[in-house]
Amino acid sequence: MSVESSGDRVVVDAARCQGYGMCVGFHDGVFDLSPTSSVATVIRDRIEDDDRADVQDAILACPAQAISLTSRGS
Numbered sequence: 001m002s003v004e005s006s007g008d009r010v011v012v013d014a015a016r017c018q019g020y021g022m023c024v025g026f027h028d029g030v031f032d033l034s035p036t037s038s039v040a041t042v043i044r045d046r047i048e049d050d051d052r053a054d055v056q057d058a059i060l061a062c063p064a065q066a067i068s069l070t071s072r073g074s
């Protein structure tokens with residue numbers, strides 16, 4: 001049975017985010033950090049298979065552990 005991963009959702013916890021911006025460096029099509037904001041935002045929360053590696057890298061790199069990924073249906 002194959003594992004279908006597209007459609008998972010990524011979330012940034014605004015209470016944890018410290019605005020380091022590393023996530024934007026990993027995937028600027030998913031994360032954004034406005035010059036006028038100290039908190040990153042998710043501009044596209046549905047993660048496709050092509051996004052997964054960069055989003056996982058952002059999760060691991062985030063110094064505030066503010067990024068999480070939830071599976072479809074959870």
Ligand code: SF4
Pocket residue numbers: 012016017018019020021022023024033039040061062063064065066067
């Ligand atoms: S890397 Fe983490 S702390 Fe930095 S802006 Fe992104 S979510 Fe926020």
